[in-house]
Amino acid sequence: MAEIHELRSRFAAALSRMYGREVPAYATLVAVTEAVNADFLAAHPDSAEHLGSIARVTAERHGAIRVGTPAEMRDVTILFAGFGMHPVGFYDLREATPPVPVVSTAFRPIDAGELDRNPFRVFTSMLTTADRRFFDADLQRRLEGFLTRRRLFPDVLLSLARRSADDNGLGEPDAGRFVELATGVFELSSEPVDGGWYRELEQVSAVAADIGGVTSTHINHLTPRVLDIDDLYARMQARGIAMIDRIQGPPRWDGPAVLLRQTSFRALAEPRRFAEPDGSISDGALRVRFGEVEARGIALTPAGRELYDQLMTADPSNANGLWDGRFPSTEDELEARGMAYFTCQDGTRRPIVYEDFLPRSAAGIFRSNLDTDTSAAAGVAGAAYDRGWLSQAVGRDVHDPYELYRQQQELGQQRYPGEARR
Ligand code: OOG
Ligand code: NI
Numbered sequence: 001m002a003e004i005h006e007l008r009s010r011f012a013a014a015l016s017r018m019y020g021r022e023v024p025a026y027a028t029l030v031a032v033t034e035a036v037n038a039d040f041l042a043a044h045p046d047s048a049e050h051l052g053s054i055a056r057v058t059a060e061r062h063g064a065i066r067v068g069t070p071a072e073m074r075d076v077t078i079l080f081a082g083f084g085m086h087p088v089g090f091y092d093l094r095e096a097t098p099p100v101p102v103v104s105t106a107f108r109p110i111d112a113g114e115l116d117r118n119p120f121r122v123f124t125s126m127l128t129t130a131d132r133r134f135f136d137a138d139l140q141r142r143l144e145g146f147l148t149r150r151r152l153f154p155d156v157l158l159s160l161a162r163r164s165a166d167d168n169g170l171g172e173p174d175a176g177r178f179v180e181l182a183t184g185v186f187e188l189s190s191e192p193v194d195g196g197w198y199r200e201l202e203q204v205s206a207v208a209a210d211i212g213g214v215t216s217t218h219i220n221h222l223t224p225r226v227l228d229i230d231d232l233y234a235r236m237q238a239r240g241i242a243m244i245d246r247i248q249g250p251p252r253w254d255g256p257a258v259l260l261r262q263t264s265f266r267a268l269a270e271p272r273r274f275a276e277p278d279g280s281i282s283d284g285a286l287r288v289r290f291g292e293v294e295a296r297g298i299a300l301t302p303a304g305r306e307l308y309d310q311l312m313t314a315d316p317s318n319a320n321g322l323w324d325g326r327f328p329s330t331e332d333e334l335e336a337r338g339m340a341y342f343t344c345q346d347g348t349r350r351p352i353v354y355e356d357f358l359p360r361s362a363a364g365i366f367r368s369n370l371d372t373d374t375s376a377a378a379g380v381a382g383a384a385y386d387r388g389w390l391s392q393a394v395g396r397d398v399h400d401p402y403e404l405y406r407q408q409q410e411l412g413q414q415r416y417p418g419e420a421r422r
Pocket of ligand 2: 062063064123221223292365
């Protein structure tokens with residue numbers, strides 16, 4: 001019997017192997033990440049594992065996929081539940097500048113033990129086809145028609161996933177079959193792309209073409225975790241790999257690592273065949289897949305997050321030094337001001353790692369494989385999507401991340417009474 005966490009580890013490892021084969025720059029990224037982590041561990045043996053064991057950090061990955069409809073989102077929910085990954089958080093990337101016409105959630109383990117065993121997560125976005133600021137009624141109808149006709153996940157895969165979720169794992173050979181089928185659905189298809197349809201969508205929105213212009217989905221990046229992202233960024237550039245122009249998230253500073261810092265390399269053009277309106281097949285290229293790397297810090301409470309958001313608006317790279325003096329510069333101060341979550345382990349205070357994403361960074365990362373931005377029509381009402389709507393759509397409660405961190409903190413305090421606070 002392979003338990004659910006073992007299935008999740010095998011799934012993450014299989015995706016990483018597949019992606020390394022297909023996107024060589026990703027294999028380089030993983031190799032450089034491992035080198036940076038080894039050097040960091042050697043230089044800081046006492047603190048390197050403060051935010052997670054080196055074993056966890058080495059295996060840690062997140063991926064991203066994009067789907068087109070609530071029904072596809074529901075199937076994704078069933079599939080990932082089979083790996084012990086559940087929807088957490090709601091991200092509305094339509095609010096970013098420039099906007100991205102999707103709403104998103106992250107599928108991940110939700111309890112501390114499962115996160116420790118393997119924290120694999122997948123950022124999952126759904127195209128907002130009903131939003132008139134991006135899609136007129138005719139295009140909405142044709143897009144939804146196209147999307148309803150495709151099937152991303154075979155029934156046999158979804159029934160294995162249901163069984164795994166019910167029984168907390170699968171016996172062999174079903175376990176192997178489940179991991180193999182699940183990995184296969186996220187492989188890039190070699191089917192010719194309908195050129196006319198793809199280009200029509202691209203005119204309106206490159207994201208719409210990426211999602212709704214093809215009959216399958218694919219993993220569009222995988223992200224290893226690094227202990228020093230500034231060092232990683234410099235080493236990748238030194239190897240001649242074109243990175244996006246900055247590291248997203250909190251600025252580099254001497255205080256505690258909070259939330260999430262991320263950066264990526266741009267997607268490279270990959271050969272793709274196109275079926276043309278006259279029936280011919282032509283050779284072309286699409287820039288679909290990229291690589292990303294991230295450094296994770298402490299999870300902030302709503303109060304901490306509010307201060308973080310204020311500072312990010314006022315002084316995103318700490319160029320004016322606004323962070324110094326205003327944002328807590330030690331874990332003691334974070335705890336005293338109620339701005340971050342902590343738990344207790346063997347009688348000592350341990351920070352709770354941020355397991356989620358940041359909408360502003362996500363919108364920036366999203367554009368790593370898009371050549372053009374989408375603009376929202378002015379003076380047109382948008383479609384309402386929120387966490388409640390998404391819960392309805394997927395038939396499952398989409399968890400509130402703050403609630404999960406708070407529970408994790410309380411559990412720690414119960415296990416080590418009186419030692420949660422120093
Ligand atoms: C998702 C981008 C968001 C992150 O790490 O913030 C993301 C996408 O490009 O589909 O993965
Ligand atoms: Ni990502």
